[in-house]
Amino acid sequence: MIDTAAPPGDRSFVIIGETNLARRVCASLREGSHSVQHLTEPRDDELREAMTPTPDAVAVLLHDDVAALRYALAVAHMSAHVPITVTIFDRTVADELLRLLPQCHVTSPADLAAPALAGPCVDAAIVALQRKDGLTHAIRVLDGEPSRTQPWNPEPIGWRSRFGRLAGQLRPHDAGTRIMLTGLLGMLTVFIGDLAWLLAHGHHPAQALFDAARVVATVGPAAAPAHSTAYPVLASAAMLSTIVFSAMFTAGIIERMLGPRLVGLIGPRTLPRSGHVIVVGIGQVGLRLCGELRRLGIPVVGVERDPDAPNVRLARTLGIPVLTGHGGDRATLEKLHLHQARALAAVGSDDLDNIALAIAAHGVSPGTRVVLRAGEHEAIAETRSLLPLGTIRDVTSLSAAYVLARLLDTPATSVIAYRHRMFVELPTGTFAPWPLAARQGCSHVDVALTG
Template sequence: MVVCGDDALAHRIAAELREVYRERVTLVLPSGREPQRPRVLPALPGLGRATALLGRVSAAMARTSLLSSDGPGADGDEPPEEAVRILESAEADDETLIEARIPEAGALALVYDDDETNIHAALRARRLNPRLRLVIRLYNRKLGQQLEELLDQAAAVAARDDPEGAGAVDASTTVLSDADTVAPALTATAVAGTSKVIEADGLLLRAVERPPGRPGRSGPALCTLALLSPSADEPADEGGAHGGLGADDGPVMLPDDATAAAAVASGRSPVVLEAVSYAGREVRPRTLRGRGAPLGSFFSRRLRFSLAGIVGAVLALAVASTLTTGEPPLHAVYLSLLDLFAINDPAVDEPLARKVLQLLSGLTGLLLLPVLIAAVLEALGTFRSAAALRRPPRGLSGHVVLLGLGKVGTRVLARLHEMGIPVVCVEADPEARGIALARRLRVPTVLGDVTDEGVLEAAKIGRARTLLALTSVDSTNLEAALYARSLTPRLRVTLRLFDDRFATAVYRTLRAAHPRALTRSRSVTFLAAPAFAGAMMGRQIIGAVPVERRVLLVARVEARGHPELAGRTVGEVLRPGRLRVLAVDTSAPDDPGADDAPAAEQTGQEREPAHLVHELGDGYVLRPQDRVLLAATRQGLGELLGRRPVAAGIRQD
């Protein structure tokens, strides 16, 4: 695996590949000097500008025994000091890529902060190795989709020219954006209070730790993913070994139902899988088709009541005219309207009742004039302010306060709006990237510095459900969180912090100060790296769930070509400790001739969500065309996908 980048995301991806997937990694770093000979990760002090960042990566890997000197490497034939090779180069040109062994590499991640640099390097890499699996970091979605098609087409051409080479591997191209990648995890903290959420085939699932004997707030568990160590009282990210009985045994991964029930009954805490849904009040405003202004904003409530009163008065006058003069109802309404608009002849020679009704109609017409003027002014004001930012409405509660509308905040806002979750945005820059989206979606927005007094109050923070502090300044996010907690001590808070150690310190301090409130500190690189690393391993892996010092992989696999899946029941696929079926996408038709083009894809319609196991039952027989969502350990998934075995002595889970 080769990773090229110029920020913390590249280092985090390299650590993820070694820690989770046990892969050999070459890390290409930018340098102002000429490219040097490859260096290995333990020799970090001589890496110039990257010394501090790589030092933290080395320390993290040392803590997880990735670079231990008392055992073989991931493949059994590689010395541990060669775990991560470091190569310095000013740019990822042909010479650098060749020196990084791109012609023999299995996957390449290009995560430079500049889109143009990533595109140029991707084109060079595809030319050097048509069989290479590419993962590219781009913010521009449209350009990324076109680049995927171009590079996949180039790989397909190479596969036709060399069917025994390029066609034998997954030479796919995956374009990811760190903002798009972290948006689901950040959104999940607002919905479910955790970022351990997996999105696949229309399902939103989360892994959550439960104390023994408690059913949880989201309903019954779909299955048990793991049983925590008996002494695992601290969260996994707090590190350190736990003393006590069973501490050295580690968690039990993917137990069967009988084992899980017995362990929970004995007092062990399980990690269970739950379906995620938003339980708060959804906002579904009625809007004009093609417009962003709500229908009720054209006229205020007082104006609507005034118009209704005048209409009622006209009808009452028409009824009185019918009863007193004997006029037909329609003609009576017509005469009342003429009198109302003062365009009827005076009732000089008419009976007294007719004269009185005409005077009352004229008086009603005088009352109608200011109402009509107010209606016109309000309608003009509505159209004039349709492009303006909406203010938070009165009585709003249970909403999410979103601080910062940059790249990440804009993506999170879009996802929250899609889920129907009420949001109030706070942004200091009126020209920020997400302001246009907030205006178009008619999302209430407060313009102002969140550190100024009164800004959070204007966002109704006192009645909010969650605070998402996603600005690009750590101190601003922390100050906003502390001030919000002073107003609402039990407010759910999620902070975006760039420095991992600072994020850990903030998390522990806030948790100690507010033990009953949910606090999450998140780093964008920490959340995005697993998705990039998973894409480098192949499109089957869609997520990873950490359990103490181990990890569970979530993969999407088609049953065809896997004897362990096709033709077997869901219950038979279960392999305790290694493999478990979570859900099955059964949308593909039964006709074998249409397997390669499912009906949903042919017609372009949206796929239905996959069926969870409890919906299908353990007796469901997997068809070859079914797509199966699996939870597996590295060893179980490696055996299923036929990857190379991992040497004995290396922890598999």
């Protein structure tokens, strides 16, 4: 588990984790002739042995926040001053770790990738969108190299977008909502029809309103003239149909109250109809991307197969509408108005699902821009072959470049990708290319464990 091939005198590092990120960082450090001790799930005695003598830095690169917190605290207990870089998704846990261990640098692959994903979602010419000092900056490419431009301002909301938001109100998005709105519309139709009949036949408006309400409540129609038989027949038919409509409305209300209510009927959580971004996969990366786009003023809607997924509840609290369904289904993409969307981002954790989704999206709307998360799966680690499908963002490579820079004492503030090259941003605002080794260069973790 300990690499002894590195020449003496070079820097030494301890990497904890069996993730693809850990393998990529380990391989890049070994390629730089540094000494690396890569531990997957070390016991306390193994970790103590690896920390003797004290390494130059430690990286804890896990998917489990609790395990990452535990290892970071153990490393700090064994060596109070060694620099530690930890990946933690939950911001509450990250803030608590920073409070306990000031020498610790905490980051999240989702936070690192969100600006690089948001850029091409908004505009194909933007490499990344970053928030600095309360302003949003667009990273574009000038003379073949990324360069920060002037602060980016969102496009003004045109009449088409305003109409799209208005048309999205009271729009049924599932069977329960459709039943509820059908029942409501039926009762309103009976009420308005009965009210119009009574007003047309000379009834006082107040009395006509009262009698129409009696019909909808199925407690009896208004008194009709003795020679008239049409109104009693129509009122009877209206009351009988109201029984059906009220049952439908009640059933829809109950289902909506007991369900997760991931999409609103009125307000900001309704489904947008044009100029929006569709984010498929509400994991850590998808949730961060949705939040970033919302902060930029871009309408966004999420798609998640599992309505009970942990981040779906968080998306609801953030005011992000989430449609339950399979993003690769043609019916789902058409329901989300893919042909009128600004872009579709396939950011699920499974590369194969993302590729299938990109192909489905091209079949439904060839002109819609697709942003694809890839690079995790062993079989398609080379993402250049995926270029025809859309803009590719390798979250593992972005995170590996940033973590590697921090381990080597480079004060990186962010990381971006351009044409399969990684660039870290320096405090001066410039971007430095940051080459990475293939993760196959790490021999400490079996490839089968991370496939």
